[in-house]
Amino acid sequence: MSEKKDFLRLKVEEDLQAGKYNKVITRFPPEPNGFPHIGHAKSICINFGIAEDYEGFCNLRMDDTNPTKEDTKYVEALKDAVQWLGFNWGDKVHFTSDYFPKLYEYAIQLIKMGKAYVDSINEEEMREFRGTVKEAGKRSIYANRSIEENLELFEKMKNGEFKDGEHVLRAKIDMSAANMKLRDPLLYRIRHAHHFRTNDDWCIYPMYDFAHCLSDYLEGVSHSICTLEFENNRDIYNWVLDTLGLELPRPYQHEFARLGINYTVMSKRKLLELVQGGQVSGWDDPRMPTIAGYKRRGYTKESILNFCDQIGIAKANSMVDVAQLEFCIRDDLNKKVPRVMCVLDPLKVTIENYEGSEEIDASYYPHDVPKEGSRKIPFSKEIFIEKDDFCENLPKGYFRLTPTQPVRLRHGFIITCKEVIKDSNGNIIEIKAQYHPNSKSGEDTSGIKVKSAIQWVSSKDAKQIEVRLYDRLFKDEAPEGLEDINPNSLKVIKDALIEPAVITQKPDTRFQFERQGYFYADPIDYSDEKPVFNKIVGLKDSWAKKSVSKENAKQEPKKEVRKEQVVGSETPMNDEQKELFEKYTNELKLNSEVANILARDEKLSSFYEEVLKELNSPISIANIVVTEVARVLKEKQIDELKFNSKQIAQLVKMLDDETISNKIAKEVFEEMSKIGENPITIVEQKGLVQISDPAIILPIIEEIIAKNPDNLEKYKAGNKKLLGFFVGQVLKNTGGKANPKVVNELVGLKLQ
Template sequence: MSAEETSRPTNFIRNIVIDDLDSGKHSTVVTRFPPEPNGHLHIGHAKSICLNFGLAAEFGGGTHLRFDDTNPLKESEDFARAILADVSWLGFEWKELRHASDYFEQLYDYAVHLIRNGKAYVEELSAEQIREYRGTLTEPGRDSPWRDRPAEESLDLFDRMRAGEFEDGRYVLRARIDMSSPNINLRDPVIYRIRNAPHHRTGDAWHIYPMYDWAHGISDAIEGITHSLCTLEFEDHRPLYDWFLDNIPAPCHPQQIEFARGNLDYTVMSKRRLRQLVEEGHVNGWDDPRMPTLSGLRRRGYTPESIRAFWNEMGVSKSESIIDMGVLENALRNDLNVRAPRSMAVLDPVKVVLTNYPEGEEEWLEAPVHPQDESMGTRQVALSRKIWIERADFMEDPPRKYFRLKPGGEVRLRHAFIIRCDDVIKDADGTVRELHCTFDPESRSGLPGASRKVKGTIHWVSAAHGVRAEVRQYDRLFSVPNPLGDKSRDFLEFLNPDSLEVIPDAVVEPEVARGEPGDFYQFERTGYFVHDSEDSRPGSPVLNRAVTLRDTWARLRKAGG
């Protein structure tokens, strides 16, 4: 192993790969990522993607993207295209694009091989009866009355199942292994079931479809996969994976290795429950920015670099855990902090009139695009007699140590000068309509008075130049860390009613309004925002808050809130 290899972060899977290469067991590394095209990928899948693609690339191998398309009732080409887009967006390239359906004929032939060798039979028990005969974790199963069906009879029925002679559920094909095995997965598992439904790739060619456990290992073997990396729920399935490959003339025998899934708090990572959220209208589609799907995270403003950095930091182990959402958010902050251009936006505007600023005049101030990166240059900030500030940056009767604007008080306008509040104009209901202020011309940058200190600095946008924008502020999708933890309650009861706040009349700087979908910014003092990929248009911006400047949830926990 080279010095470069030893300096990289390691884990038990990487060590296995290194040992296999050093011993000559394998001359290359071939991994696979096998999603089922029945929904969008989520942040947990990204862990597997980064592991499979990253590991193979590190050692000069390749990764197959293989769709596990064995259930025509739930799968579609739309989901397949979304998966391809997600993997590409994360920054990975597959060596080959494969489908389990590419191997339907071979999988069928291997099933015939089992039947002929007395290791599979056609079953007539119903699904409920099969469960009953299977036993429990503490009680052995019982042999099916069809377990000793003659091979020729099973071959005939299996062929007719394929031809579409029978209705769904009439028969299944089971492997003949051991009904008394302590591993319940080895108690004659079903390997084929009847599905009289068209497949999105093979059409009406098939009326029987393989189960995942049957298709998975054999597809690995056909493709010459060296290391088949799975999450921990498949650890008890590994003896079945090995049994199938040991009992057919497989071209090779890949090694299955299990690792812990990636779980986050305040969300759910079950594709079935994510589908429920979408289909029942609790969210606005698979790419809703509150969803943990990669399409949702992308739309919210997450970058592929931040997600890769997050999973690299979390590492790979066999210990299940739930990760604090704040860790993922910090990965995004760290990424955007070094490359997001700065701008100013006012989300809840109140007007300020600079009474001593000449009527009808304007000027353009120079401000850095990024305060820590001079190579990004400067930007022009428009200033006029009327400006917008945040309503929260003014208080008529403030508490002690309030350092923003108040009657008779002074603050500095970011990149501009110091202003003093002289008068407060209110509507009939007492709401502040506008503030009349004077500015200190000597407090401009570069003038003698620029060194005069005030304790507060606030952001603002020129009323004459600012553009109205819709801003969407997203929060946790659920109100509790583990929505599935209380089995006595429906997880939907824990949906956070405040997970989305729409601000229809925010004001942004002109260059922000000219942005394209996917462009992101740090709005000074506010957070990181991105143009919505679906709804934002130049001149009519819709901006999603990707993440706050600080972890507000951590502060709330510390304060006991």
């Protein structure tokens, strides 16, 4: 846990210190009437996270009190989401239906106390009698029924002697209460419907406000944590438990702000409409904000957890920029996935002065990613490049191939255009080119200067794949319904071409297609015969500087997006923010999401500028400031921080010098936040210096290989993915202190 605790954890600690509870027990109580979405991920992280932090446990409980909407498939989707995010609910999944007999007994108890009655007015009358915020309500005449009559009617309701809606059970509280939730709320209603667990045993079902608090009590829950929309329901929660006089300890409800994300709908009702209406392929459509959708699209659990950690826990509702979630997945994948070449819109290039074929050695990872791995890329006379990587008329700032401008083939040679071949309609269908034999990447002695490198594939060796280009499902920042769906949210390319190693060697399931974005082998539709890849996210925020054409702007002026208005921001940037944004993106080369966060937050940008004065490492500093420092600055002023800009610069310097790893840097930062100690001192005192000495690492590698003979055999038989297993074991064994680059290299040598 970080030193700066949110208000929920502070409450938990207060209760523990006061001896209110012996053990912290939370619960995650979704209704199984749809697939869980990103908002549920936040709730999962809070409830399971708090339980873990205080050595308690969290129950997974299905709130299955509405048989007309619930289904076993939703139960399984909820279980899968919790497991995928890395949380454990123990031996048993709880269901509210487990407590139906006991809840019925509690309802009988309230009737006998004169605190509940069977009402027989219709819904329209009930709404009319409820009153308004300014006017007291009017109690139903049926509230005067005797206890005996209420008991008899309630039993008949249970026995199925009445139709749906003919009667309800209501609490007798206060029809003039300022909190309208207390104006004789419903406790039970009749539903003649088949329940997926209790079958037809029951035809009356408890309402949420009655079942929820009592289920918490029966499970021994200490802290019932829910979203802010249930704040007014807290009075009913307390009324039921207090009126029944249940034995202590009893649970108490605490609320936090629910997650709202722009360009996204979080209503399960609206999401169900999309599924049933065929606007998406299902609950796991990669455009859906469901956990299943993110999972199928290729998001990692680490990116979701990091996003939930970054947005924090607040008491007031607010809108989060979807670009922040996209930043989290880019940030995670950037350090993990292989880089490969794929051509989405092929244009044939014939290299006239080249004969035969060869293989070019190329690393899967850039120098700043601490992973090892390479492949051989076939090169031949006929290749394909992206159509938009050739331009016949050289525009300003265009650095790719033109009739007068050579370009480098990524990892390969420099080529020069010699002739442009067109069809009868004037469309370019082929480029005749020459290559420069002495210009091979890494061995270039040609002296030719080029300003960019483009991706390409060999015509005879490339593999054809289907690529699904996903974009945001809604085009409006605050979507209302189907009318706001983005018509370009999915584009399918059936004939994209990719270098063969991706398909034949399968070095991973997630890749960065260079200059295109991050992609994931679809876990359902992918096959060796028909490879299918989903676009996870672009390399940078393609929405950040989109502008609407004048024609469209005239038609929809309220939906205009100015160039300086980064997507997701509620207001355009002011002049000072725009100037910072331009500086950060153009001069310091920060990506647009990071630049947007810094430019819009005065405290954050001020701190960032101070660190820059200490160390010229803008990208590394920005990454730590927007992720780690930002969390602390949410609730503190700069002069309240226990660390300063100089110390952050020292931390980044150790990271840049590979004295410590990224994992250790996070640990050191947490310690700095708590005690304000110099990071160099923390690293020295705790022995956190990154281990790069092969003499220390090799014995650990040998021991791990010796303990895993089966995996060693599988690796030698061709399962090269197990390299990651051995590397991971070494890093785990050293507490994350071993240098990943060194470990990768040494493990690779030892496994040969």
